[in-house]
Amino acid sequence: MFTEAKQFFRKSIEPAALLFARLGFTPNGLTLLGLFLGLLSCALYVWNRNTVLFGCLMIFWGLFDVIDGALARVTNRATKFGSYLDAVCDRVFESFALLAVGWVSGYWKMCFLLMIGGLLISYAKARAAMEVQISNDEWPDFMERAERDVIFVFGLLVWGLFPLLKVFGKDVLFWTLLGLSIAVYGSFFQRVLRARRLIQSRG
Incomplete structure (x- = not known):
């Protein structure tokens, strides 16, 4: 769902890519700059504990994540290593963002569980690609990274704006992390089953 919206947004962001x-x-320089700014925002969040500011900075980082790909296309400098570097930087920032949220909120266990789930999703697909030839179109997962990012940032912003808001005795961030964890591990098992089918049919 959000992946299609991201494809549309990539087209509209091309003027910004031309400016860069x-x-x-x-493209790779912009990817690394985005990672640096993302890690800097995580450190800032741990220091000042301003959740709303961190949520806004995550949105800003997300723009960098889109612009670097657009820059590669408009300058005709798209490479396989660039795609690899972008994916690795995404995982690094995602992990540190969850660590920062765990530090500030105290939800260490849930953030750690969600971080592992995100890494498992990536590995489930990467390992399948080592066994048989696959394409990205063959992985229409229940909860893709774009969806996770949008829900995560939305939950952060709501929690930051309304920290005392409770649902069944728990705050918004708790339910956001719990819902994402369930969806992420569901997507992981979905990928494992899909990998089994693809490997058996092509292996």
């Missing part, structure tokens, strides 16, 4: 091209940025 004129400033001399390379």
Whole structure:
């Protein structure tokens, strides 16, 4: 669902990508800059504990995550390593963002569980690709990264704006992390079953 919206957004962000091209940025350089700014925002969040600011900075980081790909396309410099670097940087930032939220909120166990789930989803697909040839179109998962990011940031912002809001005695962030954990591990098992089918049919 959100993946299709992201594809549409990538087209509309091309003017910004052209601006970065004129400033001399390379796609990989922009990816690394985005990671640096993302990690800096995590450190800032741990220091000042401003959840609303962190949520806004995550949205800003998400723009970088889209612009670097658009920059690669408009400058005709898209490479396989660039895609690999972008994916690795995504995992690094996602992990540190969850660690920062766990530090500030106290929901260490849930954040750690969600972080492991995100890494397992990536590995389930990557390992399948080592066994048989697959394409991205063959992985229409229940909960993809774009969906996780939107729900995570939304939950953060609501929790930051209304920290005393409770649902069945728990705050919004608790339910956000719980819902994401269930969806992530459901998607992981979905990928394992899909990998089993693809490997058996092509192996």
